[in-house]
Amino acid sequence: MLFNSIDFAIFLPIVFAFYWFVVNRNLKLQNVLIVAASYIFYGWWDWRFLSLILFSTVIDYSIGRLLRTQENITKRKALLWTSILVNLGFLAFFKYYNFFLDNFITAFSLFGTPINAQGLNIILPVGISFYTFQTLSYTIDVYKKRLEPTKDFIAFTAFVSFFPQLVAGPIERATNLLPQFNKKRVFEYNKAVDGLRQILWGLFKKIVIADNSAQIANEIFNNSDDFPGSTLVLGAIFFTFQIYGDFSGYSDIAIGTSRLFGFNLKQNFAFPYFSRDIAEFWRRWHISLSTWFRDYLYIPLGGSRGGTWVKVRNTFAIFIISGFWHGANWTFIVWGTLNALYFLPLLLLNKNRMNTNTVAQGKLLPSFKEFYQIVLTFSTIILTWIFFRAENIDHALNYLSRIFSKSLFSFPNFQLMELAFYTLFMISIFMVIEWLGRNKQYALENSSNIKSNYLRYGLYLAIVITIMAMGNFNQNEFIYFQF
Amino acid sequence: MKKFIFKTSIFSVTTLFILVSVNYLSDSAKIFHEGYEKKISKIIFSNHNATNISNYDERILQKELISELNSSPDILILGSSRTMLINSTYFKTKKVINNSVTGASIEDLIAVYQMYVAKNKLPEKIILGIDPWLFNVNNGLTRWKSLEKEYYGFSNKKSDLKKSVLNNKVKQLFSFSYFQASFGNLPNLINGNSEPVSTDEIYNQTTTKLVDASLSYGKKYREASIDQVNSKAKKYTLGSIYSIEKFNDISSEIFQEFENLCFSILQNDIELSFFLSPYHPIVFEKINEDYQIVLEVENKVLQFANKKGIKCLGSFSPQKAEVNNSDFYDGMHCKEEAIKKIMRVQTNNNDYKPIGNW
Numbered sequence: 001m002l003f004n005s006i007d008f009a010i011f012l013p014i015v016f017a018f019y020w021f022v023v024n025r026n027l028k029l030q031n032v033l034i035v036a037a038s039y040i041f042y043g044w045w046d047w048r049f050l051s052l053i054l055f056s057t058v059i060d061y062s063i064g065r066l067l068r069t070q071e072n073i074t075k076r077k078a079l080l081w082t083s084i085l086v087n088l089g090f091l092a093f094f095k096y097y098n099f100f101l102d103n104f105i106t107a108f109s110l111f112g113t114p115i116n117a118q119g120l121n122i123i124l125p126v127g128i129s130f131y132t133f134q135t136l137s138y139t140i141d142v143y144k145k146r147l148e149p150t151k152d153f154i155a156f157t158a159f160v161s162f163f164p165q166l167v168a169g170p171i172e173r174a175t176n177l178l179p180q181f182n183k184k185r186v187f188e189y190n191k192a193v194d195g196l197r198q199i200l201w202g203l204f205k206k207i208v209i210a211d212n213s214a215q216i217a218n219e220i221f222n223n224s225d226d227f228p229g230s231t232l233v234l235g236a237i238f239f240t241f242q243i244y245g246d247f248s249g250y251s252d253i254a255i256g257t258s259r260l261f262g263f264n265l266k267q268n269f270a271f272p273y274f275s276r277d278i279a280e281f282w283r284r285w286h287i288s289l290s291t292w293f294r295d296y297l298y299i300p301l302g303g304s305r306g307g308t309w310v311k312v313r314n315t316f317a318i319f320i321i322s323g324f325w326h327g328a329n330w331t332f333i334v335w336g337t338l339n340a341l342y343f344l345p346l347l348l349l350n351k352n353r354m355n356t357n358t359v360a361q362g363k364l365l366p367s368f369k370e371f372y373q374i375v376l377t378f379s380t381i382i383l384t385w386i387f388f389r390a391e392n393i394d395h396a397l398n399y400l401s402r403i404f405s406k407s408l409f410s411f412p413n414f415q416l417m418e419l420a421f422y423t424l425f426m427i428s429i430f431m432v433i434e435w436l437g438r439n440k441q442y443a444l445e446n447s448s449n450i451k452s453n454y455l456r457y458g459l460y461l462a463i464v465i466t467i468m469a470m471g472n473f474n475q476n477e478f479i480y481f482q483f
Numbered sequence: 484m485k486k487f488i489f490k491t492s493i494f495s496v497t498t499l500f501i502l503v504s505v506n507y508l509s510d511s512a513k514i515f516h517e518g519y520e521k522k523i524s525k526i527i528f529s530n531h532n533a534t535n536i537s538n539y540d541e542r543i544l545q546k547e548l549i550s551e552l553n554s555s556p557d558i559l560i561l562g563s564s565r566t567m568l569i570n571s572t573y574f575k576t577k578k579v580i581n582n583s584v585t586g587a588s589i590e591d592l593i594a595v596y597q598m599y600v601a602k603n604k605l606p607e608k609i610i611l612g613i614d615p616w617l618f619n620v621n622n623g624l625t626r627w628k629s630l631e632k633e634y635y636g637f638s639n640k641k642s643d644l645k646k647s648v649l650n651n652k653v654k655q656l657f658s659f660s661y662f663q664a665s666f667g668n669l670p671n672l673i674n675g676n677s678e679p680v681s682t683d684e685i686y687n688q689t690t691t692k693l694v695d696a697s698l699s700y701g702k703k704y705r706e707a708s709i710d711q712v713n714s715k716a717k718k719y720t721l722g723s724i725y726s727i728e729k730f731n732d733i734s735s736e737i738f739q740e741f742e743n744l745c746f747s748i749l750q751n752d753i754e755l756s757f758f759l760s761p762y763h764p765i766v767f768e769k770i771n772e773d774y775q776i777v778l779e780v781e782n783k784v785l786q787f788a789n790k791k792g793i794k795c796l797g798s799f800s801p802q803k804a805e806v807n808n809s810d811f812y813d814g815m816h817c818k819e820e821a822i823k824k825i826m827r828v829q830t831n832n833n834d835y836k837p838i839g840n841w
Contacts (some may be wrong), residue, residue, distance in 0.1 A: 193490075457494065461494075461501075
């Protein structure tokens with residue numbers, strides 16, 4: 001079920017009504033309702049893959065229970081590795097099987113040994129990368145004794161399959177989300193209103209910014225050989241806003257929906273396009289994934305505590321694996337490598353934590369230096385997105401070579417120029433609102449400070465009308481569903 | 484909780500109210516407000532051209548025009564926007580009417596013809612515009628439903644007309660897509676610019692329906708340079724070609740309907756000609772590469788015409804129709820001069836003959 005569909009617009013109020021009016025007195029029943037709603041939500045897309053989620057849930061719940069009583073280190077390790085192998089095994093099979101097979105065949109062909117092997121026609125289960133990492137975090141935390149394993153199977157099932165964040169995150173840690181299923185939830189007016197506000201902002205990002213940008217980016221990327229460099233730059237810029245609007249929009253809707261049910265999820269995007277360097281960008285973009293890799297991969301590998309070689313190795317490891325997590329394509333690996341190359345100088349010069357505060361804190365506008373840093377970082381990020389969006393490495397390189405040619409100085413020209421103009425206009429307004437709310441969890445949170453009811457509701461109504469008047473209602477899937 | 488439910492309900496109702504109000508009041512396609520087409524028709528029957536016209540139901544306009552006719556036409560032009568520019572100045576005879584509608588499907592052609600049959604005002608000659616999408620079962624064209632009754636009248640089929648019209652109206656009332664179109668129309672509604680304007684000029688700023696129900700394009704469209712038109716055609720080939728996507732084979736059912744229409748015309752002693760409007764050379768190159776089915780349509784129609792002794796004018800191919808890049812307004816619409824060339828029009832400087840004078 002898509003957040004931007006009529007189905008969800010009907011589903012959400014029904015679940016909300018049952019949750020707060022029918023089963024509100026019983027925590028267990030509320031959790032059962034969440035599990036049922038989550039399985040319906042996921043099954044709406046393809047019910048067959050519910051068995052995968054259920055299997056992961058049973059395995060990790062059981063391993064958690066066994067870890068509770070097991071003190072023998074070897075056996076504990078064996079249990080941990082069972083969970084890792086099962087979860088990553090599913091992920092590897094569904095997401096990477098054909099990729100590895102293709103590359104295996106190509107590699108052997110290079111040595112003059114052609115192999116005939118057929119790839120499998122595998123459907124990638126939506127959200128598998130997200131819930132796999134979420135359940136893994138539980139087992140690792142229990143193994144490390146950071147978390148007491150839960151006895152409550154229903155609560156654990158609800159934690160793994162919680163519908164607002166099941167298919168595209170944020171990837172929640174068991175330490176944050178799981179205890180919330182064991183605590184009585186009381187309806188809080190302010191929290192629910194805040195949730196609705198964040199949903200509204202997420203829908204704006206998705207339907208107005210991302211889906212309109214997508215139309216333009218798709219046309220330009222799909223026909224990149226026909227366009228001059230200047231148009232290709234526009235295509236890359238539109239994709240930059242598409243992916244941000246799409247993914248952070250999804251996170252906003254997920255967090256907002258959770259708040260309607262009394263849950264708090266962690267912030268997943270903290271205005272990344274206002275970052276002053278790439279290190280800051282990675283502290284602000286897809287925070288739940290970055291911190292997952294930091295805590296479960298980077299730090300166990302030694303983090304930045306070792307010598308230069310360890311730092312370099314760990315940085316490349318985390319970025320390349322992060323790239324590969326996004327998809328079984330060399331383009332994602334190059335994307336990860338490029339980010340590592342951007343990041344590494346900052347790390348080696350100990351400048352990676354220079355910009356940890358909010359940019360231009362307490363000021364209306366950034367200083368010239370800050371502005372320059374933001375523009376520079378933003379430009380380098382745009383270049384990396386080209387690899388992320390391209391069909392393959394050749395496409396990306398060809399795209400870049402056309403950008404850096406004489407045609408860069410021609411006037412952009414393509415079929416959707418009119419749409420491009422008004423989408424750029426909407427993006428400008430969007431970025432102004434984002435800038436004004438950059439010290440909050442999400443940009444529209446600031447609007448709660450508007451004292452006048454008329455003004456505040458007028459603003460919300462204006463956003464609703466903008467979505468209706470300028471949105472793209474083709475119910476486009478969220479990009480991160482494929483990851 | 485009560486406060487939350489109350490406030491969200493008020494907000495939701497307000498949002499719905501705005502959606503429905505804009506869709507109903509601005510009504511970009513004039514679904515909820517009848518009479519716009521009548522106003523255009525009145526202007527035409529008062530022997531003036533109607534300009535500043537947009538987003539109206541062309542099918543309903545044809546219905547209005549035909550219902551007001553006092554006598555039978557000599558020449559009737561049926562087809563799509565690709566035949567809409569054929570006008571009365573091309574003919575010596577006085578009574579010419581162009582009943583073409585944008586994106587005409589076989590149902591449109593049948594329905595408009597059926598209106599003449601029902602009114603017993605059959606013409607002496609019909610020029611039938613043939614477009615490739617006529618025979619594509621996946622052409623996605625549904626606008627003919629405004630003339631559903633007339634279409635089913637031809638074949639004596641039954642339709643669930645009331646139900647579908649009602650469903651469509653309710654759907655559009657709550658439609659976001661319709662809201663987008665209607666919202667864009669709001670400034671015109673507020674400024675009072677949404678009504679058709681009567682004029683004696685043939686060429687105006689916006690599209691104009693002329694006194695013989697043919698069309699003349701707005702200034703910007705007419706004055707596009709060859710480069711601009713080439714660019715339009717190129718862009719057109721980057722997207723999907725109008726209504727010929729998923730065109731895998733010529734629908735035998737639709738071709739049967741087409742034959743039935745032709746047989747009925749011929750049985751009524753009406754002279755019949757086919758007009759095949761060419762595509763822009765850039766677009767046709769694309770058609771040649773990716774849409775061979777279009778060429779099959781032309782062959783099949785030509786064979787049928789030969790067999791029945793029906794005169795065929797033009798071709799989808801610009802080479803065969805002997806037109807070039809300078810003969811187009813865009814990727815699929817020829818200029819008047821090109822049409823005259825294809826129709827081998829001998830007479831020049833004739834006046835437009837108003838249907839109001841018949």
